[in-house]
Amino acid sequence: MTTNNDFVVKTRVTLVLAAAMAFPAFAYAGVAAPKANRGYDVAVKGVRKGIPACASCHGSDGQGRLGVGIPRLAGLSAFYIDSQLRYFADGKRVNDIMTPYAKTLTPAERRAVAGYFSAKPAKRPMAGTGRLLKPTEATEFKLGQEIAENGIWHREMPACGLCHGATGAGVGAEFPALAGQSRGYLIGQLDAWKANGRHTPLGKFMRAETLHMNHAEIKAVATYYALLSDNPKYGGGSK
Amino acid sequence: MSSRARTFAGLGALAVTAAALAISGWLVPSRPDVVPDAQAAATAQQSAIFKPPPQSAIPNNKFGAVVREGERIFRHPDIYAKQYVGNDLRCSNCHLGAGRLADSAPMWAAYAAYPAYRSKNGKVNSFQQRLQGCFRFSMNGKAPKLGSKTLIALESYSYFLAKGAPIGAKIAGRGYPKLPKPPLAPDYNRGAVVYAENCSMCHAADGLGQKSDGHVVFPALWGPDSFNWGAGMGSIKNAADFIHQNMPLGLPKSLTVQQAWDVAMFMDSQVRPEDPRYLGTVAATRAKFHNTKFSMYGKKVNGTLLGEPDQAKPEGKDNGK
Numbered sequence: 395m396t397t398n399n400d401f402v403v404k405t406r407v408t409l410v411l412a413a414a415m416a417f418p419a420f421a422y423a424g425v426a427a428p429k430a431n432r433g434y435d436v437a438v439k440g441v442r443k444g445i446p447a448c449a450s451c452h453g454s455d456g457q458g459r460l461g462v463g464i465p466r467l468a469g470l471s472a473f474y475i476d477s478q479l480r481y482f483a484d485g486k487r488v489n490d491i492m493t494p495y496a497k498t499l500t501p502a503e504r505r506a507v508a509g510y511f512s513a514k515p516a517k518r519p520m521a522g523t524g525r526l527l528k529p530t531e532a533t534e535f536k537l538g539q540e541i542a543e544n545g546i547w548h549r550e551m552p553a554c555g556l557c558h559g560a561t562g563a564g565v566g567a568e569f570p571a572l573a574g575q576s577r578g579y580l581i582g583q584l585d586a587w588k589a590n591g592r593h594t595p596l597g598k599f600m601r602a603e604t605l606h607m608n609h610a611e612i613k614a615v616a617t618y619y620a621l622l623s624d625n626p627k628y629g630g631g632s633k
Numbered sequence: 634m635s636s637r638a639r640t641f642a643g644l645g646a647l648a649v650t651a652a653a654l655a656i657s658g659w660l661v662p663s664r665p666d667v668v669p670d671a672q673a674a675a676t677a678q679q680s681a682i683f684k685p686p687p688q689s690a691i692p693n694n695k696f697g698a699v700v701r702e703g704e705r706i707f708r709h710p711d712i713y714a715k716q717y718v719g720n721d722l723r724c725s726n727c728h729l730g731a732g733r734l735a736d737s738a739p740m741w742a743a744y745a746a747y748p749a750y751r752s753k754n755g756k757v758n759s760f761q762q763r764l765q766g767c768f769r770f771s772m773n774g775k776a777p778k779l780g781s782k783t784l785i786a787l788e789s790y791s792y793f794l795a796k797g798a799p800i801g802a803k804i805a806g807r808g809y810p811k812l813p814k815p816p817l818a819p820d821y822n823r824g825a826v827v828y829a830e831n832c833s834m835c836h837a838a839d840g841l842g843q844k845s846d847g848h849v850v851f852p853a854l855w856g857p858d859s860f861n862w863g864a865g866m867g868s869i870k871n872a873a874d875f876i877h878q879n880m881p882l883g884l885p886k887s888l889t890v891q892q893a894w895d896v897a898m899f900m901d902s903q904v905r906p907e908d909p910r911y912l913g914t915v916a917a918t919r920a921k922f923h924n925t926k927f928s929m930y931g932k933k934v935n936g937t938l939l940g941e942p943d944q945a946k947p948e949g950k951d952n953g954k
Contacts, residue, residue, distance in 0.1 A: 547730040552882040557835065559845030566843045568834050569850075596834060599883045 432503065433510030442498050448507060451491075456511040460620070463578030469516025473567035475508035477594070486593045518574035518623040531617060538618025541611060551606035554615060557599070562622050568596060577620035584612045682806045685733050685741045685794040696789065703790025706783060707732055707740075710772060711849070714783045719774035719947055720906070721842060721849045721858035724787075727771070727866065729879055732794060735806030736878050742807035744791040745798045760788055770863035773906045773947065809874035815894035819869060821934065824899025827892045831881055840903060855903035857947040862908035862930050862940055863922070870927040872897035902934045904944040915940045 438454045440447035448467075452458050456468035467475060481487040482496035499507070527535055542562070545553035554572070559565050562573030572580065586592050588604035604612065688704075691697045706713040707724040708731055725731050732740035747760035758766075761784045765776035777783040798804060829838070835851040836842055842853040853859040865871045877893035879885050888896070908930070912918045915938060919931030923940075930940040937944070 545730065547734045550883075550885055552729070555850075556882055557850070559850050560848055561846045563846040565845040565850045566837075569845075599881070602883045 432506040433508075436499070436503050436507040437510045441503065442495075445495055445498065448511075452511070456514040457517055458576055458579075460574075460576035461578070463576050463582060465576050465579040466516060466574065467511035468514035470512055470564070470570055471567040472505070472508040472512040474570055475511055476504050479504045479508065481592075481594050486597075488591060516571060516574060527621065531621065534614040534617035535621055537611065538614035538616070541607075541615050542618050546606055546611075549606040551603055554603075554619075562619050572619040573622040575619055577616045580616035580619060581613055584616065585609075588612070682735045683741060683798050683804060685739070685798075686796055691793065699786050699789040700793045702782075703786035703788070703793075704731060706786055707790060714768075714777070717768045717774045717777050717783060718772045720772060720860065721853050722772055722860060723849075723852070724767070726852045727875065732791070734879075736808075736810050738808050738875075739794070739806060740791040741794040741798050742804045744788075744795040745800050745802075745804055746807060760791065761785075764788065769909055771860045771866065773859075773861040773864075809871070809878050812870075812874045812877050812893060813890055815873075815891045817891060819873075819894040819898035821895075821899055821902050823891075824895035824897070824902075827888065827896040828899050831888065831892075832896065835881070840900070854900050855905050855945070857906060857945045859905050859945075861906035863910055867901055867905070867930070868925070868927045869894070869897045869901050869929070872901055898929075902929045902932070902939065904937065904939065906945050906947060907942045908940065911942060 435441055436448065437452075437456075438447050438449045440450075451464050452467050456466065458464045458466040458468075460466065478487060479492075479496045479499060480501075482489060482492045483499070485493075487493075496504075541551075542554040543560075545551050545556070555562065557565065557569050558572050559569070562571060564571030583592070584600075584604050584607070587597065587600040588607070590601060592600070607615070691700050691704075702713070707728075710718045710723055711721070727738060728734075728740060729737040730739075735742075743763070744760060747763055748757050749763075750757050751763075753766070759779075761779050764784050764787055765779070768774045769776045832854075836854050837851070840853060840855045841858065842849060843851045860866050866875065873894045876897055877886060877888055877890065881887070908918055908922060910918065910922055912921060915931045918940065919928070923930035932939055
């Protein structure tokens with residue numbers, strides 16, 4: 395039994411490695427292995443006069459300030475963070491604070507800071523708190539869970555989990571983790587897609603999804619993912 | 634169309650003579666069993682499409698418990714029927730919306746259509762027998778015994794979904810809508826471009842799919858963890874019908890008819906687990922089970938004779954874990 399399991403694991407690892415080698419986004423992590431100091435400098439110390447370091451808003455551990463809509467960066471793939479900085483710089487994404495800042499970063503600095511934050515573990519704020527949902531939260535959570543797990547098929551809208559993972563942990567380099575992300579940030583981005591405000595390569599998918607959703611549904615999905623933790627009470631581990 | 638795609642389209646034009654020779658083959662009507670009659674679905678008005686009862690209508694009694702078990706198996710056969718599953722696929726990968734979505738081979742339409750004659754095995758099949766085929770081929774596993782808990786649960790779930798559907802009659806939304814014939818014969822190289830641009834970000838460049846938190850999110854389209862050579866999706870026609878109607882997720886029907894056929898050709902020209910009906914040689918197996926222009930089984934692609942045993946063997950995966 396043990397031997398067999400070991401064998402299975404080894405086989406799976408081999409396949410994953412093979413996949414990593416064949417998939418540029420994974421291979422990228424190797425190429426982009428940042429110098430630890432440079433990433434820290436950009437993220438925490440700041441490298442441009444007059445512009446605060448990333449950490450002043452996102453935190454040195456990359457957990458963001460979820461309550462005011464500043465997203466968690468910890469645990470996102472380096473590829474994803476680097477891509478978003480590039481999109482801010484070239485106008486595919488627009489944000490009053492991020493756009494001017496991203497424009498000042500060199501490609502090497504972008505990769506370094508992306509590596510820094512992606513290496514930080516993503517915390518889920520609800521995990522282990524035992525806090526009960528308020529009634530309004532619970533109502534939104536339930537609707538959000540229904541959409542996240544089952545989609546709205548009669549509007550041709552697939553479940554969020556089909557691309558972001560059943561536990562909202564994200565997939566590979568391209569599909570970001572949603573579980574424990576800032577509710578305000580998620581609402582802002584879903585609204586932006588719906589208003590055709592994000593023009594990233596895979597954005598056509600998110601634009602299509604958001605066009606199927608009304609604002610109440612957008613808020614519900616954001617609430618669901620913001621509160622989703624490993625605790626089954628909040629949908630963690632549900633299938 | 635990207636410049637790369639245009640390049641391949643240009644190359645395709647060079648092959649137009651060959652295509653013209655081949656195209657007469659594409660005009661022959663397909664075997665009626667490969668895809669259930671979906672012509673009705675294509676022309677039917679949306680309002681006429683049957684709507685299965687909602688999840689909330691599952692009764693809280695003994696029957697409801699079996700229906701719920703069936704839905705669990707349908708969504709996660711890897712967990713709830715794992716002794717019968719030999720790959721990374723789920724029923725809901727090809728039957729979207731957990732078997733509810735019209736034109737995505739919904740279970741309510743399938744249930745209403747059985748018992749039915751299938752030329753695949755030359756006899757009238759019960760619904761449970763049809764489900765056995767799914768496990769044996771699409772799930773590359775072992776068929777649960779007739780009357781087993783697994784088949785009873787899946788049958789109960791399908792029966793529940795079909796409540797109120799006309800039994801034995803043609804029903805709109807069954808199977809996948811029949812895609813028109815492609816303007817050009819399907820082409821592997823054009824398909825590779827379609828795949829890279831529309832599919833690889835999810836199913837991965839090597840077709841092996843992607844996982845998250847240890848769970849399969851994007852299923853393997855070929856290789857050891859995908860469906861085997863006996864599965865319906867191994868038919869280029871079936872795959873093209875499914876892909877055009879349902880893929881990519883969120884942007885259904887966004888590929889052209891030609892792109893859907895090309896990428897189906899590409900997907901079905903890769904190695905995958907052997908046909909469990911293997912007759913000792915690839916040639917004999919092709920002659921008996923794959924003698925159609927829609928199967929690449931037994932064809933040589935990039936120097937590989939497709940269908941040879943052990944080409945993509947699931948190692949230690951389907952023997953009990």
